Amino acid sequence: MPMFENVRQAQDYCKNQGIRMIDFKMVDINGRWRHLTIPAERLDESTMCYGIGFDGSNYGYAPVEKSDMVFLPDLSTAHPDPFTEVPTLSISGNVRVLRDTGNEPFDQYPRNVALKAEEFMRRSGIADQMIIGPEFEFHLLDRVSYDCRPNRVSYELDTMQAEWNSGLPGANSGYHVPREGGYHICAPLDSSYDFRSKICLMLADWGIDVKYHHHEVGGPGQVEIEVELGSMTDMADKTMILKYVVRNAAVAAGKTATFMPKPIYQEAGNGMHVHMLLRKDGKPLFYDEAGYSGLSKEAHWFMGGLLMHARSLCALTNPSTNSFKRLVPGYEAPVTIGYATSNRSAVIRIPAYAKASDSKRFELRNPDATCNPYYAYAAILMAGLDGILRQTDPHEHGWGPFDCNLYQLSEEEKMGLESLPKTLSEALDALEKDHEYLTRDGVFPEPLLNAWIKNKRAEAELVEQIPHPAEIGLYYDL
Template sequence: MFQNVQQIQDFIRQNGIAFLDFKMIDLRGRWKHLSIPAARFNEDIMTHGIGFDGSNYGYAQVERSDMVFLPDITTAVVDPFVKAPTLTMIGDVMVIDHPANRPFDQYPRNVAKSAIAHMQALGVADEMIIGPEYEFHVFDGMTRTLRPDAVGYRLQCSESVWSAGEFPNNGFHTGPHDGYHADLPGDRTFDLRNQICLELAKWGVDVKYHHHEVGGSGQLEIEVELGEMTRLADATMAAKYVIRNTAAANGMTATLMPKPIYGEAGNGMHVHMLLRKNGQPVFYDPNGYGQLSRTAMHFIGGLLTHARSLCAITNPSTNSYKRLIPGFEAPVTIGYAMANRSAVVRIPAYVKSPDKKRFELRNPDAMCNPYFAYAAILMAGLDGIEHEIDPAGRGWGPFDFNLFDLPADERKRLGHLPASLDEALDALEADHDYLTRGGVFPMPLLETLVKTLRADAQEISRIPHPAEFDRYFDL
């Protein structure tokens, strides 16, 4: 939208912009922000940045916690969710140093850029192209309680069969596991999804399509067009922001939690991916399995080799592992296949074009910090390419059948994704060298991430669960 400061200043004057808002990313992948009066925006800010205390963002301590935020004006967009006319943008973070400031190597956007630079230095490709799918739930409301005397939550969803016996009620409800492509009047969030997609377009996020998902209680999906990895990480942050705020503006609430409803399909964030070099597809071979090249198969080999440790970054919540269970359209077994949604890596059969030939990793969810997740996925794939890891030779497929239908003894012989966050963190501690190559993921960052997520797992494991009262109260 904007290429220089003069264009921004002209836009401010012509559109009555009152504030400039700068969004930064913390360790977990949440946006933080600070704002300045629009009149203060000038060339000096683009050169010297906005100073802030980075010690509150969760990263490993550095010798200097004073940092500066450098705006990326190409990401600027008018924020429709605030009253005062506000132009918001993301950017990069630098550590204050002499004679010149340097990029903060733990900052998520810098990590993603480092992964791309590492790929280019290896000569493998020029671009990593990805396409995430955003699955989420929209409810009419929710309450939660976390006190010494009460622990619980309640979801309100007029679309769900839970609400069939309550007023107001139009009599149209979507049953469990029956929501896929549900139509009006049962699909009560169609107008909301349209509005979300229109807002995403203003943020530069190109929507491929949207629809109701399998879950009968407000589960939805928006899939976006393929794009460059770092830009799509920016788009993922924008999508989460727009989804939540558009729902809130309409008196509803949205969550991207992987498993908000027991017994229903969970929310994943499948990531489609391909590589390009000199504008040409790296992953296409008309004679390969699924029309994939040897380089593509080696990339898959890297993903499957490191699938368990990747989960600590792509699925970094305790709730994530309530989704990664058999029977709910989520992958569990480490393997690859053509058009098989039970495999960790799926090759879409409908993709025929050489320049879009790709595969998808199906285990990630939107609890991840997208910059870390996409960078880690790339680093795992590059490791597979460097070491020519053949997934078929490792016994990881192709599995051209439903892996959930395998007998228990055969399933046991196959590799599986972690069953808990602690198990994923154990895997990351044992297998992380592929992430630190080229200085892409600094060790202090990985150590802090593990420490932070272990604290989550330990704290949540100590909280009595309502189901425990149901199961054990009378023993």
């Protein structure tokens, strides 16, 4: 339930609870929160009507005729910020651009894109609600440092629970998690258990229901928090909140947290698997007892759309150069475009445990949390809807079901399989060629996609130009 239904309720709350500041959180093109703050007494009806003005040119979006924009708060997102010394109320919202005829929604703003994708879904008549549930994997570390200079390129990270610290002298407990041996490991090896429980309680206070938390496969501090299913745009809001809470709670505890897909070589990477289902008039659309793995034809068509556009989707669901260091064989990360039941080597996995009609779903396993969640979730929805509109049968296209370990196929068998992009540049190439499903009804504006591709190409070119430490070992003496 939202905290407030009107400004008067918010004003009364601030007065009664001693709230001194209102912090407005906005999303840039990459999916980072930015913020500006006003004294609590300045929150009034005019704030809700006219918004707070700011210069949007620094947020990374495509240039617009006028960069002056206004942020309109959404009181339903209000919540006390647990990390500020001065009592502060945190509020998210939407962005509008200033026009001579009045304000209009800024069509590139991430939250507006997600809302527009949901509007398209409802207008299509296919469904009225997309329900998703992300799994958040991240590393909790004791410290990190990095350096990128003309004469030195390096990074170092550490956590006491890693096996590489087993030989440290002094105050060494001797409890270290083996390489790739951390899945559901128990205390005292699971040294972040209490920390994760505290995070889950903070998330619950913020209105985010947690399904469970546990240690993940990666020995050096890899953990996971999985949340309960929720509607798409609301879950994008909650994704931003969860990352904010995890990072700030880590800093408060003298730790550091990263959602990087592959921060540690030869260890499992951090994905953000997205479970999904559609509903119409409150009824699930993905269940059919007679269908493969209990899925309806609409579910299969939706999967067909995701697989048809999987390569271009990666430019939005895996938008970092580091993303593709995770999408390699051997670490339970998908590399093959296909679907199957209980198979973690396929891009789409159908959980065998989800048998009830109202929870029948599948998960997309390639996304990671470097994505902008509003763009990523909206793109997933648009790809799936395109599959339903085109009645794209994944089996007829040769995308499965692959009820086998795809990593163990022979080289000859692998020749007939389609694979995900191996680099960010390859994913961006795919997005340039395949994006009409995103721009349908103007959900993703062309200028936004052009700006996204331009920005991400610049990132890829920067990383490609920097000499890598491994190259010194490979080529220094040649």
